Amino acid sequence: MMKQMILPSFLALSLAGCATAVPPVEVTRFHVGNPARSGTVAVEEMPANPDAGLEFRTYAAAVEQELQRAGFSAVPAVTRSEYVASVGFRRSFRPAGYGNDGRPVSVGVGGGVGSGGYSGLGVGIGINLSGRPKDVVTTELQVQIRRRSDSTTIWEGRAFTQAREGTPAAQPGIAAQKLANALIGGYPGESGRTITVK
Numbered sequence: 254m255m256k257q258m259i260l261p262s263f264l265a266l267s268l269a270g271c272a273t274a275v276p277p278v279e280v281t282r283f284h285v286g287n288p289a290r291s292g293t294v295a296v297e298e299m300p301a302n303p304d305a306g307l308e309f310r311t312y313a314a315a316v317e318q319e320l321q322r323a324g325f326s327a328v329p330a331v332t333r334s335e336y337v338a339s340v341g342f343r344r345s346f347r348p349a350g351y352g353n354d355g356r357p358v359s360v361g362v363g364g365g366v367g368s369g370g371y372s373g374l375g376v377g378i379g380i381n382l383s384g385r386p387k388d389v390v391t392t393e394l395q396v397q398i399r400r401r402s403d404s405t406t407i408w409e410g411r412a413f414t415q416a417r418e419g420t421p422a423a424q425p426g427i428a429a430q431k432l433a434n435a436l437i438g439g440y441p442g443e444s445g446r447t448i449t450v451k
Contacts, residue, residue, distance in 0.1 A: 276422055278435035278450045282410035282442040288398070289407055290440070292335035294325040299341030299395065308425055312342045315429040316396055319437035334401060341395040342432075344425070346418065349386030390423040391415045394432040412436040412450075 296317045298309055317327045320338060328334050393413040399406045412432045416422035422431070435450035442448075 276414050276416050278412050278414045280412045280435050281447040284408040284441045284444045288441050291324045293328045294336040294338050295328050295330045295334040296338045297330050299339040302341040311425050312429045313340050315433035316340050319433045323440035337401050339397045343393045345391045346388045388418040389415050390418050392428040410436045
């Protein structure tokens with residue numbers, strides 16, 4: 254009887270943990286007026302993309318899929334299209350235990366004397382029983398849509414997220430889909446405002 258009660262509870266907690274393990278994405282978009290919502294678009298690599306290579310295809314495919322959902326018709330990059338979507342991405346690694354500014358996170362120590370003359374000392378220490386803490390992976394996606402005829406930028410945006418190295422959310426395929434969906438979902442979005450997409 255006890256096993257029957259524990260198993261469903263354990264599964265519910267496991268699923269709840271998976272739902273909260275997906276990190277949020279910070280998104281910023283810019284556009285002027287009411288940008289185009291349809292037309293042919295070719296996805297190309299952004300000039301001077303720092304992480305060029307085979308991984309680019311993963312991010313390009315995720316962006317292309319989201320542009321199609323927004324109403325555009327994707328065509329091969331070698332085809333003459335009405336619009337060009339330039340895609341760039343960057344992945345960086347930061348050791349765990351460091352803040353967003355790159356400095357180590359400090360450990361607080363506190364002490365005091367009680368009314369009976371007793372002294373007390375409190376120390377906060379985090380112990381990792383699984384070995385060295387995993388690095389934090391920051392993944393950033395940048396997309397710029399411009400008219401091919403006059404190279405005018407009609408829309409651009411940037412999105413980034415962070416996850417522990419080795420977790421599903423840190424994998425390039427999952428990160429690319431999540432970033433592209435958060436960035437282009439609801440296209441064109443509110444211009445000039447940074448939002449958090451969960």
